[in-house]
Amino acid sequence: MAQTIQPPRSYDNTKTGIKYNRTGGSGSNFEMIGWLFMRLSGIVLLVLIFVHLYVNLMVGDGIQAVDFGFVAGKWADPFWQVWDLAMLWLAMLHGTNGVRTIINDYADKDGTRFWLKMILYAATVVILVLGTLVIFTFNPCPPGAAAELLPSFCSAS
Amino acid sequence: MSKTPAGTLYRGREGQWSWVGHRITGVVIFFFLLVHVLDTSLVRVSPEAYNAVIGAYKNPLMGLGEAGLVAAIIFHAFNGIRIILIDFWKKGPKFHRQMLWIVLALWAVTLTVFLIRHLPNVFGGH
Numbered sequence: 001m002a003q004t005i006q007p008p009r010s011y012d013n014t015k016t017g018i019k020y021n022r023t024g025g026s027g028s029n030f031e032m033i034g035w036l037f038m039r040l041s042g043i044v045l046l047v048l049i050f051v052h053l054y055v056n057l058m059v060g061d062g063i064q065a066v067d068f069g070f071v072a073g074k075w076a077d078p079f080w081q082v083w084d085l086a087m088l089w090l091a092m093l094h095g096t097n098g099v100r101t102i103i104n105d106y107a108d109k110d111g112t113r114f115w116l117k118m119i120l121y122a123a124t125v126v127i128l129v130l131g132t133l134v135i136f137t138f139n140p141c142p143p144g145a146a147a148e149l150l151p152s153f154c155s156a157s
Numbered sequence: 158m159s160k161t162p163a164g165t166l167y168r169g170r171e172g173q174w175s176w177v178g179h180r181i182t183g184v185v186i187f188f189f190l191l192v193h194v195l196d197t198s199l200v201r202v203s204p205e206a207y208n209a210v211i212g213a214y215k216n217p218l219m220g221l222g223e224a225g226l227v228a229a230i231i232f233h234a235f236n237g238i239r240i241i242l243i244d245f246w247k248k249g250p251k252f253h254r255q256m257l258w259i260v261l262a263l264w265a266v267t268l269t270v271f272l273i274r275h276l277p278n279v280f281g282g283h
Contacts, residue, residue: 039244042237049230058271062278063223066211068204071197088194095187102180123191131194134201142203149204 034097041090048087072140073151081135088131096124171254179236182229189226220279224272231267235260 056070057063074080099120107113141154167173196214199207213219239256243249249256 039237039241042234042241046234046237050234053227053230053271057223057227057278058274062275063215063220064278064281066214068200068207071200071207091190095183095190098183099187102184127191127194130198134198138200145204149208 038094038097041094045087045090045094048083048090052083052087068149069151072138073153075135075138076140076151076153085132085135088135089128092124092128092131096120171257175236175239175257175260178232179240182233185226185229186233215279217279220275223279224275227271227275228264228268231271232260232264235263235267 056066075084100117103113103116103120107116141150147155196207196210199210214223236257239253239260242256243253
């Protein structure tokens with residue numbers, strides 16, 4: 001059975017005698033920058049997340065040791081604040097661009113595609129703002145909290 | 158004769174399956190990330206609120222979920238490196254299949270090392 005494969009939905013573009021079936025695009029480099037960002041952020045995220053998993057889940061008692069005192073102890077150090085901030089932003093932007101690509105691929109109707117992406121972007125903004133505020137407004141020794149729940153340096157004043 | 162087109166270099170082979178795996182693990186990681194930022198934000202509410210929610214991550218069922226999540230992250234990370242090599246390394250496209258088997262081998266080794274540490278923490282009777 002002969003199969004006819006339709007040409008891509010784009011206009012014919014000829015450059016130096018070679019015919020490319022590609023869209024003219026909007027003249028913006030956005031998709032190329034996005035493509036490059038996925039690769040660059042991916043490499044950085046590999047390092048950020050592998051260290052995050054090692055420090056939080058593999059050292060000592062792992063998940064059993066994670067509590068308020070553990071997080072407070074880490075974020076008392078600007079090193080881990082910056083680490084987690086970089087991880088938050090790069091991971092959210094990398095993930096949002098990935099899900100955006102998937103929505104573009106599978107949502108056929110213009111309206112569906114538009115609204116799914118609006119929901120995605122709204123979620124991204126909320127998570128980025130919330131996460132950033134939490135990292136920088138966090139108090140490791142909240143007044144009135146039970147001392148045994150806090151890191152040891154809270155009572156050392 | 159089969160009604161579906163015959164196999165191609167890509168369809169149904171290493172290239173397509175690694176693409177499927179990359180998408181699925183990516184979506185799983187993204188949704189966990191949303192939840193993870195929300196649960197971590199509870200440190201801003203109170204130590205009790207955070208400890209109550211993070212306590213849920215310590216039961217055995219969630220411990221297995223974490224193992225699955227880490228498995229997804231390791232695959233996505235190593236296969237991502239493979240994608241970069243296919244795009245930027247001259248011989249990347251030629252060796253993309255061999256690189257997938259390397260990715261899977263490194264994935265198995267890394268996941269095993271993680272589980273040797275993680276599973277006793279989850280099931281160790283703390």
